Amino acid sequence: MENTMKTLVIVESPKKAKTISSFLGSEYVVESSYGHIRDLPKSKLGVDKEKGFEPQYEIPEKAKPVVSSLKKEVKKAETVVLATDGDREGEAIAFHLKEALGIKQPKRIIFHEITKEAIQSALENPRDIDEKLVNAQQARRVLDRLVGYELSPLLWKKVRPGLSAGRVQSVALRLVVEREREIKTFDSLASFRVAASFLTDKNKEVQAELLEKLNTEEQAKTLLSSIANTLFHVTGLEQSPATKNPLPPFTTSTLQQEASRLMGFSVKLTMRVAQQLYESGQITYMRTDSVNLSESFLKAAEQTITKKYGKEYHQSRRYATKTKGAQEAHEAIRPTDMAREVASGDERAKKLYNLIYGRAMASQMASARLERTKVEISNGTHTFHAKGEIITFEGFLKAVPKQAKEIVLPLLKTGQEMILKEALARQTFTRPPARYTEATLVRTLEEKGIGRPSTYAPTISTIQDRTYVEKGEGEGIEREARVLTLQKGEVTLKTELEKTGADKGKLIPTELGMIVSDFLTKNFEKVVDYTFTANVEKELDEIALGKEGWREMISSFYKDFQKDVEEAKQVSREEAGQTREIGEDPVTGRPVLVRIGRYGPMVQLGKAEDEEKPKFAPLPPNTTMENVTLEQALAMLSLPRTIGKVGAEEVVANVGRFGPYVKLGKTYASIPAANIFSITLEEAKEALEKKKEEKAGRLIKEFAEEGISILNGRFGPYITDGSKNAKIPKGEKAEDITKEQAQNLLSEAPARRARRRKRAS
């Protein structure tokens, strides 16, 4: 029996378990905990505030199978080794494993690289679980729970049920809201910029710009006229060498940013595709904030680069991770095998891999060498500047060619004459700060040290799922820019159209988002302060070092926080929801209010306490709670509008849950927002007819008496009776399904799951 007793090693991920297992002999069994196995209960606070904030841990349903199978392994094992990550969370997982599995004397090991040597050396140097590090994690967990579970219910009461607030998501929201306000108050200033093209005696062209900006069109015109027919010379020529260095390999955040910038991936999509690449063994772990690269990768990269491009293209580089607390046990995101130049998988996997491969390789390559040229071209009064840049040695740019852009200038000499071919004075407008994209918001959160690699994507999803933030769809509006052109001594004026304010894919706060953010900022300034997390981190570090007790830290935070919570409870719903009276209905004399309702912002005629029930309508399209006028509100309250009649039935226009629509009998058709008050009977009939046809197109077959239909859905054809859906069995054709088959399939189909709330994956 003795010699069958084995050593059980527990790590966090099954993938890691497999790798480590291959390094160790058969006397080792390596299993995975799949992350945390204990947590605070989901449906209650789970923190005993009277007893030193004692956390009430439990094993979530999801983790129970893992725990019971690990328990069995523990029983069989002679020794148990806890090899979870060496950070706060990893130490806590080790602690919970010990508690939940009842391990008597676990050996705690950490390693900084997954190699045979590193693991063996770690196994020879076990230590105990670091209680101080565990305490730091408990403090973090309890703090987040207190903040999240005390703020959210306040929002349910004061604004709307089901809302949420938390240390990370509320700051993300605040960033988006504040950016939007900056944009709204931004005053765009116009000025004129002058650019000119010059010709050398050999007829080569040089583009140059005037550094100074001109404030008015008049000034621009005067300048252009004044330089016409004057002599220009090269008055300055300066050449200087420069180098360009490759960027460090990808972390989660930088990968999300580049995938968004170059390929338009959402952060969610990037993570999903990266997960595929990771699971198929093509890249290293994708949730990391480390730019560290393993020694074996450095060697492999050197070989590949030398072979492919030559020795002079290689330069070994080690990058230091700036994020505090980042652990070098994790690596940057990189290919696992440099010999694999193209990934297996779908098109998106190939694209993302290509990005990862190029960045990782470039990070180990020589700097590019450039030659920069600065030229001044002057007529004695006005001086234009031109810049050139040529690459003298490509270096890493070979691996990431998109980053290279040359501006080639013709050969020039100081003093040589330049002929002014054309000059343009173009009106430009100062631009407001850009709205965040998912990726730039992640970058900002990371810079502020808020959130972790594993939470960026879920956080971005949460603020959208709660409808605090929406992605813009606007293509922007056209604006006229005035352009003065000087050609052959003549100044002419034309106007050019340019797009401005495009917000496609940009994050825009909703009215609800602004109201929630305002409420939190006003009442919980400290929690949504951008430096709050950074300060918390400092204290957690103190706890990890044993210089501060975690209960003391929580207790001192909670004292002030609780006061704020009590005070915020006194805020009225009207105030929190920013209810506003915008005027009086001239017909009834009742007040007209703007407020946030259960389904979004709305206008209301009369008050709840009035004898007559108030009347409601959604906010008019393209208005906000701030700028809606009484007139617009009254128009909305006058709906529904009868457009006309088809036979005996009325055609009605109204605004509902999914926007403006026209209705005839049971048929509804959406219409553009601008048309609610102007749509004619003819137009309405047309829209309704089209809708009918569309519906017919989805219908494959119908058993009208039974109320069963077979429809074409997003995932192919399916059977529905309105409440339950059933799949078409494999091998069957949707058209051939009989009534009996359909009924059987429906009765066997699982009941529709309770409408799942949208949750961050």
Add this chain to the structure above:
DNA sequence: CAGTGAGCGAGCTTCCGCTTGACTT
């Protein structure tokens, strides 16, 4: 897809960070 909104009141919602699958109308 389906076209709401008071208030009454029970019972529900909610956090961040660590990890994978299950499953989609």
